[in-house]
Amino acid sequence: MSEARLFVISAPSGCGKGTILKEVFKDIDVYYSVSCTTRKPREGEADGKDYFFVDKRKFNKLIKEDGFLEYAEFVENKYGTPKAPVLENLAAGRDVILEIETQGAFQVKEKMPESVLIFILAPSVSEIRRRLFKRATESEDVIEGRVSKAAGEIQKAFKYDYVIMNDELEKAVEDFKTVYNSARNGDGSADRFRADNEDTVNMINEVLENA
């Protein structure tokens, strides 16, 4: 059995990471890390499934107890990855996926350099805004807060290992699986998705210009 890998997925809110992962999980057996957050649940979100919803006191207690692999503040709320289940699953030989923002992703890469960082893009910031309004899970103010962070987050894509464009959903799901399998097997078949590939660099710059 090859060694279990830690995958870290980031994308600006609204790019479609939740939608892509839902499809990918139909074919791939991994442990999906459930984060702690101080934000309030959205309609339909369940405690312990989507997040562990905690108050600020509990979150700070977990920081003190060294309970997080990483944590960060994002649009006035705190988010953190519980450390123990990630380490336990990796030790048991099961791949792990974290869906976290960029500050947390770089904390993980620093602590665990063998982790694989994947960034998901949408074609433009205006498309991200359209998707968030269509999803309609947040107020207009909150959506604008998230959209205003998008370009800054996309700048960080250059520092990831792989970058995937979510324009057509089906293609993005296939590309994600290609990257996942290649990173597991170390066979280089997903090198065209590497962040330092010339086409990828051009693609990220194009999205930033489309902002």
Ligand code: ADP
């Ligand atoms: P995230 O998890 O990155 O915040 P979601 O997966 O919730 O984003 O997707 C945001 C919205 O965009 C959802 O309404 C989803 O249905 C829609 N969406 C996802 N991928 C695409 C796509 N390729 N084209 C158009 N809409 C998409």
Ligand code: 5GP
């Ligand atoms: P949302 O509020 O839309 O669920 O998430 C907001 C942002 O926080 C997203 O970019 C999401 O990936 C990120 N996030 C979710 N959980 C964690 C976590 O445990 N740590 C960090 N650093 N970011 C997280």
